[in-house]
Amino acid sequence: MNIDLTRRGFFGLAGAGAAATTLGALGFGAAEAAEAVNVRAFKLTSMTETRNICTYCSVACGIILYSKGDLAASETAELIHVEGDADHPTNRGTLCPKGSALKGFVRSETRATKPRYRAPGGTEWQDITWDAAFDKIARALKDDRDANFIAKNDQGQVVNRWLTAGFLAASGGSNETGWLTYKTVRSMGILPFDNQARV
């Protein structure tokens, strides 16, 4: 083995063309030669950028989602990387240890991915379709509301409340989710209603 020769050729210090030639002889295609022997390929090239806001704390750092595929073009988008948005006035591109690892949350192996049902006394989950799940929930709500709705209190005052159903709303969700949830819960008269403000 002639290390000296390899050494010279490897780095191609005479010029890029020479390097490519030598590297080609060593089994590299000319195009990838520089990267293969030098820095890692830049993984964000040709990714779709999307502006988002970190889902964790209330600093609400600006983030950029880098995805393979463009949702706007009706493609499937796979999240490849998340980085702080340098244009954001609050975080100026920085992110904390949680924000820096957001991709791992989005792509966690323990994401819930399909509706599941656990029967009374059961030890296992069963798969259930969305429609069947919705039907079951709606029936349970209707029956319980009809059975337990309080239209008037003991003094005969109109109170129109329902206390045997309760709802915890997600403080990690958007305003819009919150508003639709609010409308739904309030219109049914459910009073046990809370969010993470206390915990």
Add this chain to the structure above:
Amino acid sequence: MTNAWTDIRNTDLVIVMGGNAAEAHPCGFKWVTVAKAERGAKLIVVDPRYTRTASVSDYYAPIRPGSDIAFLMGVIRWCIENGKVQWDYVKNYTNAAFLVRDGFGWADGLFNGYDAEKRAFDMTEWDYQIGEGGFAKTDPTLTDPRCVWNLLKAHVEVYTPEFVTNVTGTPKDRYLKICELIGECSAPDKVMTSLYALGWTQHSKGAQNIRGMAMLQLILGNIGLAGGGVNALRGHSNIQGLTDIGLLSNMLPGYMTLPKDSETDYPTYMSTRGNAPLRPGQTSYWQNTPKFFVSFMKSMWGDAATADNDWAYDYLPKLDVPYYDILRTFDMMAEGKVNLYFAQGFNPLLSFPNRGKVTAALSKLKMLVVMDPLTTETAHFWEHHGIHNDVDSAAIQTEVLQLPTTCFAEEDGATVNSGRWLQWHWKGATPPGEAKPDTFIMANIFRRVQDLYRAEGGAFPDPILNLTWDYADPMEPTPEELAKEMNGRALATVYDPKDATKVIAEAGQQVPNFAALRDDGSTMSGCWIYAGSWTEAGNMMARRDNSDPGGMGTYLNWTFAWPANRRILYNRASTDLSGKPWDPSRKLIEWTGEKWEGFDVPDISPTAKPEEVMPFIMTNEGVGKLFSRKGLKDGPFPTHMEPFESPIANPLNPGLRGNPAARVFKGDLEQMAATGDPDFPCVATSYRLTEHFHYWTKHDKVNAALQPQFFVEISEELAAEKGIARGGWVRVWSRRGEVWAKAVVTKRIRPLTCDGKTVHVVGIPLHWGFMGAARKGFGPNSLTPFVGDANIDTPEFKAFLVNIEPASGEGMA
């Protein structure tokens, strides 16, 4: 937050007490480091533990968990005694001069009017002396012994440095040094900011902790100023938004409240919410409540809400108790009084106190529906996971549905940060598997229930059948449709009240701001404080101009802040009585002679004359309240109260236990350790670590690697006393449960001396459970007491009693 994250850079002194900003909000804390580097600002940390915030502080002092009121009242006493008072501010912008009724008083740790059986005070006397025209009497000379200032002076008299340090365990020299540093910020051109979080709220007297700081900031003249304020660093990304929209048992959107049983009709309801000003010429902005309320009812029920039916007033449920918070609900659930329960992006099995009670309660439900992007412990509460979830699945009869939802990366929408900025975000990833947006799920559930009522009739179907649901796809309303609905629009042409020829909004147009809302049914708005967020000019929350012409960090063209795009609340108080900035180098707004102008949206009517209209426009008084008139259930001033579980008796009244006005359910007091209980000699406090976000990031392998395993932190002294080795296993137990953890033995926690006793602190972080990528573990909620704050029932997670011993392994003695 009264101010914004980016405003922290304008401060001279940061006090982090009741929080741990560097760890919980690292990127917001950046602005503390900027203030230090660029302005020479100083950072004080007061915390039971020497935290990572303390590691970059200029001055640190330890404090016993649950003794903050004594500390704060002591600082107020010190400031008054040493003349560290911003007098022009106090005299003009606070209620210092207001005269209080003769019946108000305090003795032996209690205010007047206490009823031990009801655990409540009669607040009648906690009020001003009312004179002519229904206005409060005042004594601008502050000589009347019944003026708020003199009552405050008398109230804080007991909080001598000796009393304070005896109760808090803070070394006296450190306490006094901090008093001095704080006192410097009484100068009109020196400003302190307070950054706090759950370290102040999660106590049985959480609201009074915060009032203590608010009062101090009023005395120093620091509210409304750039670099000042009282800044609640909120937890979740949209906890501010969900609170704004009112997803709480007793709230309507925009901080209006739900009626109670006795408010049987709309006029009765509005009679206590009219908020007539208590001083002449003051704004008392809540006088506009009818406009916001009617616009809300129109947004909910459209044409079914009319003047004739009191805007569908009966459609709203009425409250027979102050609220159905989580503690009350889970207490009801434990008694078998709740059948159906929904946990949307929420993990109560790990979040709520006394996990044994939580498990028992969930086991009594007929149906639990969990909507979450992650597979949570709550969804699996029925599943046996060794000692980490030791349940008998067969005995649990609860039906459980786990519905997979999208997460932030997979949906559009707005979240509201701690500084009240509504920031729009865009989706950039395809949801995994069959995960669906919460909006799809809520719509599908609601529409099916609606269909059932339409087909079958049933209990009071009207509010369900008439709920406005005019979305293009009724099964999946879009974020854009929902955001526009919250902003609100004109239902008929809205004219300028001062000029009837001037149209403010044509029928069908989005309203430009909340001043356009009407109480005659001609406007609708889901959440009045969000009016202006999506106008005819488009989505204001999506704005991305990060220029900052004033250099004050206000960024008025970046997204949208409520109210009215204002970035610093009470900013009128950043100027003196004549309208000149206290510190011209930190000008936010000023009075030009004709109007208010500056780098922020003035928090006052643009033409309100400075000597006439006072800055605190949301209060009836027009000024900030050193004395809280019937505001808080546990007193107009904060008074020292011990936690429900405490190593020492309350020195003001040894017979008092915890907060005398806090609600306690049957059976829970019996599950608490006695005062000074020798079986539970250590004070425990729970907290978050910077490497994790609640119970979410343990599903993330990187974060799981950064803090893989449950641990507790103790001092070297306690470790030596108990024979605990660094990195060894320990068992920690309270009257309610036990956990096993690894021991982090540190110099950063030191034993304190309180009331002559050595008090050890055990720190218990809360990020572990039995799902996800991190190691299985426990959380503090296996140990914490089931009791909350007297005013809002935030659970007392920050101060309770435990014992600790070395263990040979997890689950072993």
Add this chain to the structure above:
Amino acid sequence: MTDRAPQPTTAAANPPVQPLASNLLPSDVVRASAMPHITAPDRQLTKVAKLIDVSKCIGCKACQSACAEWNDTSPEIGENVGLYENPADLSSEMFTLMRYAEYENPATNELEWLIRKEGCMHCEDPGCLRACPAPGAIVQYSNGIVDFIHENCIGCGYCVTGCPFDVPRISPVKHVSTKCTLCSDRVAMGQGPACAKACPTQAITFGTKEAMIAHAEERIEDLKSRGYENAGLYDPQGVGGTHVMYVLHHADQPSLYSGLPDDPQIAPIVEDWKGPAKKVGLAAIGLAAVGAALHGIFARPLKVEPEDEEDAEGLVEAAERRAREDRA
């Protein structure tokens, strides 16, 4: 034709997604392991540096998180051993690590929690590169970045011995040496390292070495005004200065910061390797038995003479002994 990426000047920028030509080229290499005769490059890149201001560091581990994310490593989900350090040590899956030291300052009687981000210092005179027997496995660019070229690495571990900071770690899976690259892939695209971009308090900054020294001076002045009389810059000259520097409150005692060397030097054993480098290189290649992987790069089969192997074994043993002593 794509544009060439700019030179990096700061970490506070958003990465490009459009294709750009790399600005860190093979021709920018100024030194390579076991290859003493490298032609001088035709241009000199501006020297860059990462400055870590420990006085602004909050120990949040955002740098660790951002590092793992950017480099697609999978740090071990280990145990808590009674400390905040996690993972417990640098590894081939964790190129940087926060180290925490509790220090009771005898001068002030105050407790200080000295937190330091550990990782490759990118020495101007890199001991790892000098020690490395594998041709082209370690290179230094004219901007100061020291990078490991895994394709050329034989996993022998000499670089570990050569490093005065005990930084490189051999991957037990891939059998190659690993460490912080100063995000050479990002620098090549005009970006700063991922850790510096993420750092919430901007305790980690990145730019030209000149600018970083100037920034450090401002910080040192601020620290002195707060009573840290011995505040100073850590840019150790024993290794020719470094392209990762620290602002320390106690620059007179670097070892307070979890054993940061007070005066790092390249181990004498490494100096000894200069002469027989070629021989050692060949031998170590044989020892490491990763010939198969190298066949793709070096076209011909490897041949090692028995005496080469013997010599090399002796040197490897000495190096390992030395490394063990250093770590102890």
